[in-house]
Amino acid sequence: MKHISIIVPKGEYIMSSVLGTYKIFVSANQYLLRTGRQPMFKVALVGLENSSTLHGGAFSVHPDTMLANVQKSDLIIIPAIQADNTALNMEFIPWIKDAYAGGAEVASLCTGSFLLASTGLLDGKHCSTHWAAADAFRQMFPDVTLMADKIITDEQGTYSSGGAYSFLNLVLYIIEKYCGRDVAIFLAKLMEIEIDRDCQSQFAIFNGQKDHEDEPIKQAQTYMESNVGEKITIEQVAGLFSISRRNFERRFKKATANTPVEYLQRVRVEAAKKSLETGRTNVNEVMYAVGYTDGKAFRTTFKKITGLSPLEYRKKYSINTPMMV
Template sequence: MKHISILVFNEAVPASIVDPRYMFTAINQFLQEAGEEPAFNVQLIGLKKEIPLHNGVFYVHTDALITDTPATDLIIIPALSGDIYAALEANKAMIPWIVEQYRQGAEVASLCIGAFLLAATGLLNGKKCSTHWLFANEFRTLFPDVTLTDGSIVTDEQGLYSSGGANSYWNLLLHLVEKYTSRTMAIKASKFFAIEIDRKSQSPFIMFNGQKKHEDEPIKQAQEFIEKNVTEKISIEDLAVKFAIGRRHFERRFKKATNNTPSEYIQRVKIEAAKKQLENTRKNVNEVMYDVGYADTKAFRTIFKKVTGLSPVEYRNKYNKEMMMA
């Protein structure tokens, strides 16, 4: 039987504590109904017996303290809420225990922006990780030695697991269920919890918001120029000249400041504008394409699918209410 330790700490999102517990205890029930032994011993673990969440709106009673848990098989790190820096500081006392358990053979899974606490252990250095797309720039700034995989739902590397944003953690829980029990149990759980199994990407949900939390003012101005001239064909050479920076130096500074090359940034801005039109207007794909400065249908469709994981038509049909009702 696998011992699962779900961490409970200040600034944790309550659902990301309750949901894993529900998932693994439900699997035990499914197994018992099939005449098999339960697979998991699930415990809520913390530094104290009673832990307040959301400024005392919720209280969680832990099953055991970290100091009373010398060994476990899987640690679940729930999502953080509130100020990330404050949350990391408030919960740093958990880090040595997580590291020790991993070195003893335990696996560790972070849910959504719980990835920040996992990364703070140093265990992810040189490895891949997923987190909520909205916090990607902040994550890269804090943990430059970790490779953040844009848009991924689940990463699995050397006993360290992470999930994409918000409800994506249900897919990580299914991944763990399949690993520890069977594909059959994972499918049953996906049907019981109404989760689309094997979902690979959070790309359709990503809303691009260029990283502007930097001090390079000319680059910030270049970003704003790109965003205000989405219909225009903008070259990197034109931008470098406009802001009086040599092209190679401009490209290096832009990448350092925004985590995107200028070309990537231009593409992402244009695709974000196209997404909004496909969501909210009755324009056809070609009209939208021209509105955001593309003239090559094949290139537009290729880039759109690369960014969102869907073709323009698929995206419009998914998110445009008028099209869904047509």
């Protein structure tokens, strides 16, 4: 039997990532019993305090056991903790590290990645998190390779999930590894979870990365965003701010975590997404409006960033698409 320890953190966290995870493991046990098999999981909520309150006291969670009393864990699950609440939960770190050294696996859900990365167990490994927290994560944990487009990572006994409710896909993935494909498929059907989803890029909203102190680079970012439909070259933008291209590229990458070319591509694709969501112009017109003249290059870049073709994106997210009934 696998001993599952679901952390109940201090401070604000996403309660659904605790409750939803608990529910899926319990449902897996119930299905195994109904199909003549033994339950696979012993699930415990593990906390530092006897109760945890959320949203001004509207909700409360009562752990099954305190951290000091945990005897065994085969899998530790870190729910989605607000990044600035990581410091409140540092008491979990020695326990997580010791359990991992003793053979336990560790999974982070959404922004639970910040606590997992704080253990050092992700150094030199791959990890995912919520797309909106990607820039902050990269700055805080440069030794971790962030896969911001991924729903699931699995490497050397550590797991992570993408943002928000994509934790459901990671939990199904783990259950499939432990119990088999049939159990995961049944739970996916029961809870109406789209199984095998592996990319969160289509959900990401690019707002630029201006949380830095390099003022000329901020101005260059604003220039790119304001001239999205123009034929901009990186050398031209660097020259506007009297910076050599080589130095401009170095500073830009340091400030934004993107090269200037990557940033310009993301700005253009974000503008294209908004046009596809709200307008009725055809894809070629959208392409020209955001500075592309080569249809193949536009479609390739768009799909690389969003995971969808422009037509697929419009069909899924256009406000002009009729509701399904």
